[in-house]
Amino acid sequence: MTEEEPEPLPAEPPVEEDGRRYPSTIGGAFYLVVLAVVAVSVGIVTTGSWRLGVRWFGGALVFAALVRAVLPAKDAGMLAVRRRWWDCFLLAGTGIALILLAGSIPDQPL
Template structure:
């Protein structure tokens, strides 16, 4: 009975389950950044910049919604500071991406 209380998710036993539980938020952000790098590598600067800004805004949303013990590496300072910094940076990147000329750049 105590085992069920200590481990409510039996499929997440072991080091892999713990790693994913702890680092899933940062892995989601990194996945979006990988998409951004693919766009930039294909000379799609504007789309890549939008994805970089989106990844930063995703980090802000995850930091705002998840408890500190679940956000892993997204927790740098206090929650208000992190959310504000991620939002300011992500919003600035998206705003700059919107100003990139679409002539010759997709």
């Protein structure tokens, strides 16, 4: 009985480490700005000034709509989810609705 050597395993392709920690598009950078403003607005809401916080949130969405309208799809990053007109319509519509809602609700007595 002869001992057969086991077949060598195929060499695994080298794994490339993607050490990049920054957005790959300008739209990704704007997306991070929008997220930061939304985080600030949530902080404002939790401190008690809900109208101002909701206005900041709406403003961030309107800003995102403007950026999405200006940037081409390849540069829009995570702001590009659907077609450009649809993204802009939803972002701007929601942002404007929040701003108008914050201004139209009357003050309630304590």
